[in-house]
Amino acid sequence: MKTHLVSGGCGFVGRNMVKRLYNNTQDRILFIDNLSVGKHPQEWLNQPLKRKDGTLEVYGEDERLLFIEEDFRITLEKLLNKPDFLKKELGLDEIAFSDVYHFAAIVGGRAMIDGDPIQVALDLSIDAEFFYWVSRHKPERVLYPSSSAAYPINLQTEGNAIQLKESDIDFHQMGQPDMTYGWTKLTGEFLAQITAKHYGVSITCIRPFSGYGEDQDYSYPTPAIARRAVYKEAPFEVWGTGYQGRDFVHIDDVLDCIEVAMNKIHDGTAINIGQGILTSFRDLIEIFCELAGYQPEIKPLLDKPVGVHSRYCDMSWVKENLGWEPKISIREGMKRVYEAVKLREIELGNLKPS
Numbered sequence: 001m002k003t004h005l006v007s008g009g010c011g012f013v014g015r016n017m018v019k020r021l022y023n024n025t026q027d028r029i030l031f032i033d034n035l036s037v038g039k040h041p042q043e044w045l046n047q048p049l050k051r052k053d054g055t056l057e058v059y060g061e062d063e064r065l066l067f068i069e070e071d072f073r074i075t076l077e078k079l080l081n082k083p084d085f086l087k088k089e090l091g092l093d094e095i096a097f098s099d100v101y102h103f104a105a106i107v108g109g110r111a112m113i114d115g116d117p118i119q120v121a122l123d124l125s126i127d128a129e130f131f132y133w134v135s136r137h138k139p140e141r142v143l144y145p146s147s148s149a150a151y152p153i154n155l156q157t158e159g160n161a162i163q164l165k166e167s168d169i170d171f172h173q174m175g176q177p178d179m180t181y182g183w184t185k186l187t188g189e190f191l192a193q194i195t196a197k198h199y200g201v202s203i204t205c206i207r208p209f210s211g212y213g214e215d216q217d218y219s220y221p222t223p224a225i226a227r228r229a230v231y232k233e234a235p236f237e238v239w240g241t242g243y244q245g246r247d248f249v250h251i252d253d254v255l256d257c258i259e260v261a262m263n264k265i266h267d268g269t270a271i272n273i274g275q276g277i278l279t280s281f282r283d284l285i286e287i288f289c290e291l292a293g294y295q296p297e298i299k300p301l302l303d304k305p306v307g308v309h310s311r312y313c314d315m316s317w318v319k320e321n322l323g324w325e326p327k328i329s330i331r332e333g334m335k336r337v338y339e340a341v342k343l344r345e346i347e348l349g350n351l352k353p354s
Contacts, residue, residue: 001064003095005139006031007072007130008103010038012216013145013208016251017101017258019045022065030066030095032075032104037217041067044215056090066092072104073126076133097139099262102130105145105184110239113149113181114305123184131191135199141262142203144192146270148247149182150207151175153308161245161310166207166272166317178308193268202266206258209274209313212333213251214340222248222284226334226341229288230351234296236289240306242282242298247274247312250328250336260324272313275326287331291338 004021008014009031015038021029042049047060059065068075068090078085086092105123107113113120127144134142151164152175162168169175169186177186189205196203212222228236257273265271282298289296318324328336345351 002027002098004029004099004101005097006101006103007033007075008038008105009033009067009101010035010041010044011103012213012220013211013251013254014038014101014103015041015044016213016215016255017103018065020255022047022060026064027098028064028066030068030097032068032070032072034071035069037107039217040069041065053091054089056092066090073129076129080133080136097137099141099143100134100139101143102127103145104130107181110305110307113179113307117180121180121184123181124187127184127188127191131188131195134201134203135195138199138201140202141266142192142195142201143258143262144188144203144205144268146189146205146207147181147185148207148209148272148274148311148313149178150186150189150270151177151182151311153178153182156308156311158309161278161312163276163312163314164272165314166270169270189268189270192270196266196268202262203268204258204262204265205268205270206254206261207270207272207313208254209247209249209272209311211249211251211254211273212337214336216251216337221281222334222337223341225281225284226288226338227345229285229292229338230342230345232292232294232296234294235299236285236296237299237301238281238285239301239304240281241300241302242285243280244306244308245278245280245283245310245312247277248279248284248330248333249274249326250333253326253328256327257318257322257324260322261318264322271318271322272315273318274313274315275330276313276315277330278310278312279330284334287334288338291335 010033057067
């Protein structure tokens with residue numbers, strides 16, 4: 001049986017990947033998360049807890065889901081310095097990992113990126129220790145999620161907003177990325193390329209744009225805006241003017257593209273994952289309010305952090321070289337989110353069924 005490793009496996013993207021691997025394969029999945037942001041598996045996994053051995057929790061009738069609540073750096077230290085710790089401490093057979101998905105990171109919304117940039121910079125430590133372990137363990141394949149924040153901010157201003165191409169990041173002629181989060185992801189991409197080249201490991205990098213989905217936490221803008229529309233907020237507040245835009249892409253499309261990319265990219269090359277469509281936050285509010293059946297006044301909050309003015313991608317390279325395109329439209333995806341948020345609020349007892 002193959003065993004896959006997912007770091008940050010209880011965060012938004014991580015938990016969706018864990019469920020995808022469990023449902024689409026017969027493989028074993030070991031996922032690690034310190035739950036500083038992620039949700040405990042019992043909140044989302046929909047599989048029974050079969051047994052608990054120390055720090056290890058085993059889920060599912062077939063016991064293919066293995067969870068450790070721990071800072072991933074601690075796990076990496078054990079994997080490096082105690083080669084037999086999985087067997088001795090957790091009772092697992094010797095494991096040679098097949099696919100490794102590295103979602104562990106310190107990341108939050110705009111408030112975290114702008115408000116606590118040095119805490120975010122700890123991602124440098126996480127990624128450096130991760131790639132050092134990868135260079136020694138040499139799993140079959142590795143996914144490194146970079147970010148659209150790695151792109152130069154001078155290409156994302158109100159007066160100079162372009163569809164960002166993969167080639168707009170050039171390690172020989174650097175632009176300034178978005179805060180420490182952008183710098184950490186840019187550094188991670190460089191480490192990925194070095195590790196692939198010098199240690200012969202198959203590595204794929206992705207630059208997802210504004211991912212969203214039905215089970216996303218309210219700390220993210222898409223479900224937070226949907227929730228306020230469910231309650232018919234009026235006037236409807238928006239950070240900044242609301243004319244700043246992003247490239248929203250559904251989590252199902254992100255995971256589909258990851259699967260295709262890992263099959264075809266092995267040298268650390270980074271690709272965009274987005275719709276290739278710029279959607280402003282006012283557009284987003286309009287969609288959700290239309291679903292809610294009302295038209296409120298929009299109230300700008302000019303004292304709130306907003307980041308770059310416009311961030312959206314060019315998907316030409318992915319389409320031409322990987323043969324992949326997103327399938328879920330903005331309107332369809334946002335309707336899914338709206339209905340999921342409405343149901344969540346009803347189940348929490350905050351909203352009466354309509």
